[in-house]
Amino acid sequence: MHPILYLLLLLTLVPYPSAAQLKGYENLEYQEISAEEVVESSVIEGPLVIAADSVxxxxxxxxxxxxxxxxxxxxxxLSDGMLTLPGKSDGHVVLRDAGFLVSGTVWGDLVTIQSDGVVSGEIYGDVLVFGGMLQLDSTALIKGNLTVLDGEFGKDNHAVVRGQTTTVKLGFISKLLERFMRRGWESTEPGEGFNLRKAFDMPLGWAFTLILYTLAYLLALLFITVIRRWHKRAEFMLSRNPWSPWIMVLTGVIYHLVIFGLILVLAITVIGAVLIPFVLLFFLFIASMGTGQASLWVGGKIRKWFKIKGKSRFVTYTLGFVSIYTVSILGVVFSVLGEWARIPGSVLRVLGYWIILLGAILGRGSIIYVIAFPKQVKQALTQEADESEKR
Known part of the structure; x- marks a missing residue:
């Protein structure tokens, strides 16, 4: 797995202390925990010592x-402190904005984010360093892979890394990813881990959203350029009469219900579960085709209303795509303007979501209609050609 994807997956599984979790521990001083004092779960503000004879x-x-x-x-x-580990951890160790000295044993993975420290003990899992600095002493043994993302790494000649060592320089991307993860850690419920929704509910997260919009634009543009036949037929069916768009919307709704039901049926069977990735690939293909088709239809309406001359499909597509996503993009803009713009930004985001959803259903429905009813489409094209000759 790619190191960044591995990092995000691991942080989703490992809980992180929040303000709500730490409430009530503000005035604790030195604590030593023995075996008799072990509780089901603890969220503690240091300094903390787990005694040598404790489990x-x-x-x-x-x-x-x-x-x-x-x-x-x-x-x-652990965050915002120093971890000294001469003992043993049977699970993963995740550190953020911390110092560390690991001279004992970690049976899981060691993940450090913007942390500096030294390993002189044994790590049986993988080691992932995101920013900060890692030094391996002469007695260090890492049995898994070592991945350093935009951090500093030093290694004694006698230190042993049995897996693969990878060093990646991310440049400005590391700053974006760091802020993204920090936001996701700001959970409000006890025991909550990485909060993906919160990570995206911020200017940086919306920057990722804009990147996704850009990718959607380019992918749909590719399809309307390469697969012109289906798009032209779908355009024709959409413009046949005033009721055509609503027929395509109904087709799109039925299509989504069928796909959802099909995935549920496949998920409960052993053989069917193998087919789910292919269904999802088909869904992605239709989604991209539908984005292009909806954009062409909306763009055509805009050219007609505003009497924009020319027949460039690229211009028509771009006009339509921008129109469909404008409200959502305005929500992104408002989200970075400060606290006063939070409410209008939220309203615009919700409204933009429904506009995008309606466009997606319309576009996908028209493509599915062309695929599912080729005879009816061909008859309509023949009828239109005959009527054109008579005129």
Missing amino acids: YSSNLIVSGDATVEGTVEGEIT
Whole structure:
């Protein structure tokens, strides 16, 4: 798996301390936890020490300094402090904005985000460094892969990395990804992990949304250029009479219900589950075709209303695409203007969502209609040609 995708997946699974979780721990001073004091789950503000004879049987989430001399059977997540680990962790260790000295054993993965530290012990899983600095001492042993994303890495000649070592320089992308992940960690519910919805609910997240819009634009443009026949037939069927767009919308609704039902049926069978990726690929293909078709139809209406001359399909497509996505893009713009624009930005985003959804259903429905009813489409084209000759 690509290192960045691996990082996002892991952070989705590992919880991270939030303000709500840490409430009530503000005034704690030095704490030492023994085996008799182990609880089901703990979210603690350091400094914290897990004694050498202690076994901590759940996930440990700490904001501040922590020393693990004993054993943590769960995962360790630490931020804004120093982790000293001469003991053992049976799960993953995730560090953010922290320092670390790992001289013991980590049976899971070690993930560090904008953290600096030294490993002189054993890591049985993979090591992923995002920003910050990692130094491997002479006694360090990493049995998995080592991936360094935009960070500094030093290694003693006697240190051992049995897996593959990969160093990637991300440039400005690392800053964007860092801010994206920080936002996703700002959870408000106890035990909540990486919050993808919150990560996207911010200017940076909406920058990713704009990138997705751009990719959708380019992919649909490719299809209307390469697969012209279906698009031209769908254009004709959409413009036959005033009721045609609504027929295509109905076709699109039925298509989505059929796809949803098909995926559910395939998911409950062993053999059918293998076919789900192919169904999703077909759905993506129709989605891209539908985006192009809806944009061509809307663009054609705009050219007609505003009497824009010319027959360029590229101009027609671009006019339609921008028109469909304008309200949503305005929501993006309002989202970066400050607190006063939060409400209008939210309204525009919701409204933009419904406009995009309606356009998607219309476009996909018209493409599906052309694919599902080729005889009817051919008859309509023949009839139109005969009427044109009579005129």
